[in-house]
Amino acid sequence: MPRGATRSRTRKARPGLESLEGRQLLDGGGLSVGLGPGATEAGMTLSPAELRSGSPDPGGPASAISGEPGASADPSLADVGVTMLRAAPQQAQQQSAAQNGLPDPPVKTYRYTTPRGVRVAVNLSGPGTLAGTSVRPDGALDLVFDGTGPTSQIFAHATGVAPLASVRDADVPLEAQAGAGANQLGLAGFRPFNLIEGGTINLIGGVRRLGLNNVGPNTQVFLRELPEVALEREALAGRDTTFATDQAGGVELVLTDGNFLPVLTPTPEVPTGPPPGIRIQIAGRINADPLAPLPPGTDPQDELTIGNPQIYGYDAAAGQLIRFDAATGTVLQTTAVPSLAASAGVSTAKVDGRLLVLVGQANVVRAFDALDGSPVGQFTTDTLPTIDAVDGIGTTDLRTVLVDSTSGGVGSAQVIDLAASLASGVAELPVQVPPPNPADTAFTPTRQFGFLGGATGVPGFDPLAVLGRGFFDEFQPTTEILGVMALNPVGNRLQELDRAGAPGLPPAPPAGTDEALGSVDSAVARVVGVEGGRNIVSLVSRTTLARIGTTELDYPSPLNGLSESFRPELTGTSVFDIQGDVQAFLAQDARGLVLNTLGTLHLVGINRARDSFIAGYPLNHVYLGPGSRNVSLVTPAPRPPGTRPDVTVIPNLRPIGPLFIP
Structure with a gap:
C-alpha cells in the first residue's frame, strides 16, 4: 500500500x-x-x-x-x-x-x-x-x-x-x-x-x-x-x-x-x-x-458439465501417487513415486501458471505436473533446521507451508518459496531484506497443542488448516482431543488465528499418527479409515471439523496424504x-x-x-x-x-x- x-x-x-x-x-x-x-x-x-x-x-x-x-x-x-x-x-x-x-x-x-x-x-x-x-x-x-x-x-x-x-x-x-x-x-x-x-x-x-x-x-x-x-x-x-x-x-x-x-x-x-x-x-x-454436453442419460445431479473435482492421494507403502475423481472415487491416473518414509504430505500448487502436485517425505519434496503426472523437479529441506520429516503440505494463494509433526515433540511448520526452492534444489524462504534466519521464522505450536501431520489449504481463504491434538474438554482435562489449528501465512512467518476441538471432542490419535488431509472445493477432506476396499473421506468444515459430507475413494490401502482439488475440464x-x-x-x-x-x-x-x-x-x-x-x-x-x-x-x-x- x-x-x-x-x-x-x-x-x-x-x-x-x-x-x-x-x-x-x-x-x-x-x-x-x-x-x-x-x-x-x-x-x-x-x-x-x-x-x-x-x-x-x-x-x-x-x-x-x-x-x-x-x-x-x-x-x-x-x-x-x-x-x-x-x-x-x-x-x-x-x-x-x-x-x-x-x-x-x-x-x-x-x-x-x-x-x-x-x-x-x-x-x-x-x-x-x-x-x-x-x-x-x-x-x-x-x-x-x-x-x-x-x-x-x-x-x-x-x-x-x-x-x-x-x-x-x-x-x-x-x-x-x-x-x-x-x-x-x-x-x-x-x-x-x-x-x-x-x-x-x-x-x-x-x-x-x-x-x-x-x-x-x-x-x-x-x-x-x-x-x-x-x-x-x-x-x-x-x-x-x-x-x-x-x-x-x-x-x-x-x-x-x-x-x-x-x-x-x-x-x-x-x-x-x-x-x-x-x-x-x-x-x-x-x-x-x-464445454461438452453430458453423455446421454447422465443425471445433472451426479455430474456437472464442468466435471467433478479431482484430488491426489499418496500411498507410502506402495509408492504410488494416485489421481481420483473426488465425487465418484474412480482412479483416473497412477504414477510410481518411490517411497522414502512411512508418512507423507501431499498438496497442489501453481508455479509460473503450471499446476503441480507435491509429495513430501523425509527431507525431500518432489513435484509432478498435476495434469499428466510427469516429474518437474525436487528439493530438500536441509536448509530448514526444524523440518526433517515432511508429513504435511498445505498451499493457499501460492504460499506453500511444510509441516513436520515430529519436530521438537509438538511439530513445526515453515513457509517456503516454492518456485525458488525448485529452481535451487533446496528449500528457500520468501524473499526478505535482510534474509531471515530459517530457525527464527519456523512456527512451533504452543499451549499444549501438537501437530498430527495433516495440513491443507482451501481456495478463497488465507489460513491453512492443520490437524493436531490438544486439551479442549474441561471435563477430561488430561485427555488429548482431536483438533484443528488455523495458521495464517504472513510474509516469512505463520501466525495462529484459532484452534478448535472436533465435534463431540473425540480422543486424538496417538502422536506420530500420519493424517491424510486435503480439500475438495471449500471443504476440508480427511481420510478416516478404509472400509470395503475404499478409503472413507469425511468432508468437514475448515474451522470446526464439523461434518459436511462424505466421499469414498476406490483404493484399498490407506492413503498417507491428500491434495487440494482441481478441475481439468x-x-x-x-x-x-x-x-x-x-x-x-x-x-x-x-x-x-x-x-x-x-x-x-x-x-x-x-x-x-x-x-x-x-x-x-x-x-x-x-x-x-x-x-x-x-x-x-x-x-x-x-x-x-x-x-x-x-x-x-x-x-x-x-x-x-x-x-x-x-
Whole structure:
C-alpha cells in the first residue's frame, strides 16, 4: 500500500474548470463515470434492445485522447514497440521527489500506443496509483494498481480496441483467490479492452462494477463483492473479511477467514432500486473453448458439465501417487513415486501458471505436473533446521507451508518459496531484506497443542488448516482431543488465528499418527479409515471439523496424504469466479463461459449463450436469447414460486469452487 496521503479535493455538484498540470480540463466532481459507450446505467431493467445492441466496431474510434505537451498528437507507426506518452510536469515532479528522497507521486494516468497504432489512456480517479503498470511488446497491457478504495475508479479511453493481458493489485499474486493485501475498487471500466487468451483479471479485494469488450479462451476473472454488499444481506454467508484503511483513503483486504454458507432464503423484493452486488457487462463476446454436453442419460445431479473435482492421494507403502475423481472415487491416473518414509504430505500448487502436485517425505519434496503426472523437479529441506520429516503440505494463494509433526515433540511448520526452492534444489524462504534466519521464522505450536501431520489449504481463504491434538474438554482435562489449528501465512512467518476441538471432542490419535488431509472445493477432506476396499473421506468444515459430507475413494490401502482439488475440464474456458452477490451479468454472446457465483446471482442476461455453465447460490433471474443451447444452469434452491424448466435444482449442492484453470 503506498505511503503518505493524497490531497483532498472538494466535490462539486456541477462540472467546472479546474487546473491540472497547467491545463484546463472539465472536472466531473461527483458525477459517476460510466463504462464507456453503450454502458447500461439503469438498475435491473433489461430490455431486448439492451441485449441486442451491437458492440463497438473494433476498428472504429472509442473516444478521443487529448494531446500531451511534448508528445506527438499522431505517434509514428514506424516504432513497432509501445510508445509511452508522459506529461513533462509529471516527470519533473517525479525527478524532484526522487532528489528529495520522497515517495514517488501516485501515477493517475497511463498512456501508450499499441503496435497497431491504437492510442490508449488509462485513468485512475480517487485514492491509489497505477505504478507498476506495463505493456508487453505485442501491445497487451498488464495493469497494476495499489492503494485504491471503494471510491476509486479506473476507466480507459482508446482510439480503437486494445489487448488486455492482466489486471491485479500490486501486493497480490495474479491468481490469488483469498487476496490478503488486495485493495478495493469502485469501478473497473475496461470497455476498450479485449481480455486476451490466457489473460487474468484479479479484483479479489472487492469491486462494484466491471466492464470489458471481448473475452478470449483460457481466461480467468476473480471478483469479490464489497463489504457494503455483504452487510445488506440478512447473513454474512459465513465468510469473514478484515480490511484496513490508510490515511489516503485506500482500503486493503487483510484476511479472509470463516466458511461459505449460502443464504438460500430469498430476500423479499423491494422495488426501490437494483439489488446489491457486482455489475458485470461484456459489450461484445466471450469466445472460449466450449464445454461438452453430458453423455446421454447422465443425471445433472451426479455430474456437472464442468466435471467433478479431482484430488491426489499418496500411498507410502506402495509408492504410488494416485489421481481420483473426488465425487465418484474412480482412479483416473497412477504414477510410481518411490517411497522414502512411512508418512507423507501431499498438496497442489501453481508455479509460473503450471499446476503441480507435491509429495513430501523425509527431507525431500518432489513435484509432478498435476495434469499428466510427469516429474518437474525436487528439493530438500536441509536448509530448514526444524523440518526433517515432511508429513504435511498445505498451499493457499501460492504460499506453500511444510509441516513436520515430529519436530521438537509438538511439530513445526515453515513457509517456503516454492518456485525458488525448485529452481535451487533446496528449500528457500520468501524473499526478505535482510534474509531471515530459517530457525527464527519456523512456527512451533504452543499451549499444549501438537501437530498430527495433516495440513491443507482451501481456495478463497488465507489460513491453512492443520490437524493436531490438544486439551479442549474441561471435563477430561488430561485427555488429548482431536483438533484443528488455523495458521495464517504472513510474509516469512505463520501466525495462529484459532484452534478448535472436533465435534463431540473425540480422543486424538496417538502422536506420530500420519493424517491424510486435503480439500475438495471449500471443504476440508480427511481420510478416516478404509472400509470395503475404499478409503472413507469425511468432508468437514475448515474451522470446526464439523461434518459436511462424505466421499469414498476406490483404493484399498490407506492413503498417507491428500491434495487440494482441481478441475481439468476448465482448461480453455473463460472462468468468472465471484465470491459474493452479483447484481447483473450481461453479455451479447457467450461460448465456453463458466460463471460460478458464491452468492446470489440476481440476473444473467445473455443474448446468445452456448456450451456454458452458470451456478448461483441462489440463481434468481435468467434471460438467454434465441440460439442459446447446451447451457447448464445450476442452483441449490429455486426462486419461489418455482423456476424455469432448464434450471437444474440440486437441493444438497455444496458450494462449488472457488474455481480456477489448472
